[in-house]
Amino acid sequence: MSATNQAPTPKRSLWDYHAIFEKNSIILVLGILVAISIGGLVEIVPLFFLKATIEKVDGVRPKTxxxxxxxxxxxxxxxxxxxxxxxxxxxxxxxxxxxxxxxxxxxxxxxxxxxxxxxxxxxxxxxxxxxxxxxxxxxxxxxxxxxxxxxxxxxxxxxxxxxxxxxxxxxxxxxxxxxxxxxxxxxxxxxxxxxxxxxxxxxxxxxxxxxxxxxxxxxxxxxxxxxxxxxxxxxxxxxxxxxxxxxxxxxxxxx
Amino acid sequence: MADHAHGGDYDAATGKTTTGHSWDGISELNTPLPRWWLYTLYGCIVWAIIYWVLFPAWPWFGGATKGLLGWNSRTVVARELDELRASRSAMNDKLAAASLQQIEATPELLAFARAEGAAAFAQNCSPCHGAGAQGSRGYPNLNADRWLWGGTLDQIHTTITHGARWTADPDTHAGVMPSFGRDGLLNKEEISTIADYVRTLSGNAPDAGADLAKGKQLFIDNCSPCHGEDGKGNVDVGAANLTTQVWLYGPTKADIMHRIEVGGGGVMPAWKGRLDESTIKALTVFVHTLGGGK
CATH class of the missing domain: 1.10.760.10 (Cytochrome c-like domain)
Structure with a gap:
């Protein structure tokens, strides 16, 4: 059933909002992308700013x-x-x-x-x-x-x-x-x-x-x-x- | 059409309730996740939160969170290595303090040095010298009581410490056999004549019709500065003893001719730095007691 046919309920619980994702595949895909991006950003982005990620060590040179x-x-x-x-x-x-x-x-x-x-x-x-x-x-x-x-x-x-x-x-x-x-x-x-x-x-x-x-x-x-x-x-x-x-x-x- | 968030109608056919979701008139029975599964999931979530608090977890600008326990893999391995050294120190300190000769004279130290030496040999030396120190073509046999660089404890210790022809170590054994053939110092016929003579030094038969007198003269002129007039070699320059049946590159005339042709010599790394002094001492004693120590 499409969401437009849904009868409005007087008291909306959290599960009703989740129904939006369950009933619209595009919104679901966007939601997945956002969720994965947050995970990735938290894990990866700080590494680009961490001095600790690659410590500087004397002697390391490019290969001949x-x-x-x-x-x-x-x-x-x-x-x-x-x-x-x-x-x-x-x-x-x-x-x-x-x-x-x-x-x-x-x-x-x-x-x-x-x-x-x-x-x-x-x-x-x-x-x-x-x-x-x-x-x-x-x-x-x-x-x-x-x-x-x-x-x-x-x-x-x-x-x-x-x-x-x-x-x-x-x-x-x-x-x-x-x-x-x-x-x-x-x-x-x-x-x-x-x-x-x-x-x-x-x-x-x-x-x-x-x-x-x-x-x-x-x-x-x-x-x-x-x-x-x-x-x-x-x-x-x-x-x-x-x-x-x-x-x-x-x-x-x-x- | 039922469309509640939770709880549904009673389904008479199964005796269960439905989820309340209805799709084109088809309802789904409410079959919840097994409780044990659900509580395991909740348990994992709680465990993860405890773990984040206690251990290094979240990367953040300026450094990852350190965790309340202060656990760190580098600290742990440093401590474990210290403990390992401490557990060995009772014997290792004695090994470090004693001379090589004293180690061999003390049964307790000798047994420890041989055990430690055997382990270090398996990891570091056996790829070239073989698991039983038997050597192979180009890699000396250490059981044979024939030594290119000397077979006393001190000589073996020097060889392990500084290697042979290992250019990165200024104290390494030097001495490279000239490429008599490749560099045009001797022609093919002369090399063949010398090879025949060299074979007689160890009691092997030369080719029929070999000119041994000429071979001897060529040997004295070209080879004796290092190998000696009697062919017994010289450990100061790593010149092999040619009068035995122990051959580094093979006893056939072709093997000998090839060696005179190209010269050179095997390379052994210096182990100073990679191995600590007590390990080198243990290896020295191990090699010396293999059966060929002088």
């Missing part, structure tokens, strides 16, 4: 072009489906992996790689834990170094030349969403890309000036083209290493 290329391959291959990158603030996790992850450490990841699926170990602090050679052996044939591993083989990565042609465009796009890539970084993307693959190359000093603590790797980039495996290894080897936790003040950042 090579690390960024590695990150993209990491996402492309779906590594996040089995590996999280978030050491939670729980005793056993801190005991095993090291200092719990800070929001700042993934602030330049688009998309972030926190995850909750751990078929493999958490990788938030993998950087510097093993050698480059180990990562190469392990990507090629995980069971050769860790017999109990269930990780698939990624040997094709070291046979696939790295396509770095669009890395500067990639950085430009990330700059649009707030990653602090400077024009200088974007202009020198190709130089930095190859410099990080060869520690003896003259570009390493410039690379490290632009990206503090970026480590150049003995990938032989001066002798052969960089591969996708090189990029992934460069990415993995910086994971969790940017913040110096000897300096970081835990107590000041309790929130």
């Amino acid at each position: 072009p090579l690390e960024l290329a590695g990150f993209d391959i990491y996402v492309r291959e779906g590594c996040y489906l089995c590996h999280s990158q978030q050491v939670r603030a729980l005793r056993d996790e801190v005991e095993r992996y090291g200092h719990y992850s800070l929001a700042a450490e993934s602030m330049y990841d688009h998309p972030f790689q926190w995850g909750s699926k751990r078929n493999g170990p958490d990788l938030a602090r993998i950087g510097g834990k093993y050698s480059d050679d180990w990562h190469r052996d392990h990507l090629r044939h995980p069971q050769a170094v860790v017999p109990a591993s269930i990780m698939p083989r990624y040997g094709f990565l070291e046979e696939t030349p790295l396509d770095g042609a669009h890395i500067a465009d990639n950085m430009k796009t990330l700059a649009l969403v707030g990653v602090p890539y400077t024009q200088d970084m974007i202009d020198k993307a190709q130089e930095d890309l190859s410099a990080q693959g060869s520690p003896d190359s003259p570009g390493v000093a410039d690379l490290q000036a632009r990206y503090p603590k970026a480590s150049a790797h003995e990938f032989g980039a001066d002798k052969r083209p960089l591969t996708e495996a090189d990029a992934v290894i460069a990415y993995l080897q910086q994971l969790g290493t940017q913040i110096d936790f000897k300096i970081y003040d835990n107590k000041a950042n309790i929130r």
Whole structure:
């Protein structure tokens, strides 16, 4: 029955007003939108104004072009489906992996790689834990170094030349969403890309000036083209290493 | 047409009342939610309000509400870690105070160090050195009593602390084998001749017709500065002992030739910083007592 046919009742209870929503689908939909919006606004809007949302931590820098290329391959291959990158603030996790992850450490990841699926170990602090050679052996044939591993083989990565042609465009796009890539970084993307693959190359000093603590790797980039495996290894080897936790003040950042 | 807010007509067929809602003459029986369900819902709402008051809950400008209990996950984990350290401190302090030699000489400390070392080894070292420290191609076997960088307690301690060829640590073990073939220091034939000679050092048979005298001369000229004239290696530069049947990269002539061709050497991370000193001590004792300590 339409509402117009409704006989007016002398004393209206609250339920009568609710009938308006029950009998008019458009009003019902608008009501749902308002209700959901209030929930969303209360949960989300304060985060944009909270200083606590992303604490500022010294040492966190954007990824170098090579690390960024590695990150993209990491996402492309779906590594996040089995590996999280978030050491939670729980005793056993801190005991095993090291200092719990800070929001700042993934602030330049688009998309972030926190995850909750751990078929493999958490990788938030993998950087510097093993050698480059180990990562190469392990990507090629995980069971050769860790017999109990269930990780698939990624040997094709070291046979696939790295396509770095669009890395500067990639950085430009990330700059649009707030990653602090400077024009200088974007202009020198190709130089930095190859410099990080060869520690003896003259570009390493410039690379490290632009990206503090970026480590150049003995990938032989001066002798052969960089591969996708090189990029992934460069990415993995910086994971969790940017913040110096000897300096970081835990107590000041309790929130 | 009944259209009350609540309560309806008696429905004779079922013996129940209707909700009072009538749609084109069809009425709905009043079948209320089970009471247990409804009270559970109310209970949850009350619980949520208590929770909001006691625990951090609502984000607000300038910071989320803190809750009356002052609970905070970072505080909790810091306290739990402190408790863990305290519970271990009785033994860990002894471990930190004792020298490596004293640890091995004291059965109580030795047992603790080996247990802690085994746990730390499984988490940190086994990916390269293997679950049983048996090593694999390119990753040294730690049971074999053959040591690239020395097998005394202090030498093992230094290697774990600073790593090998780990450029981020200025005190790391240095010493890289030249790429004799790739850098054109030796030609293919010379490398083959040396490989034949190297195989004889460990009692393996060289290829038929190998010129061992020439191989020996080439070995003395090119390899002996690090590996020694007798091929027994040098732990100061990580040069392998070539006179045993323990091979890092394989015993075949092809393996040896490839190593002379490319040179280099394995890289081990420095564990200082990632592991604390008492854990490194425990690992040292664990590795030293695996069966190959000097």
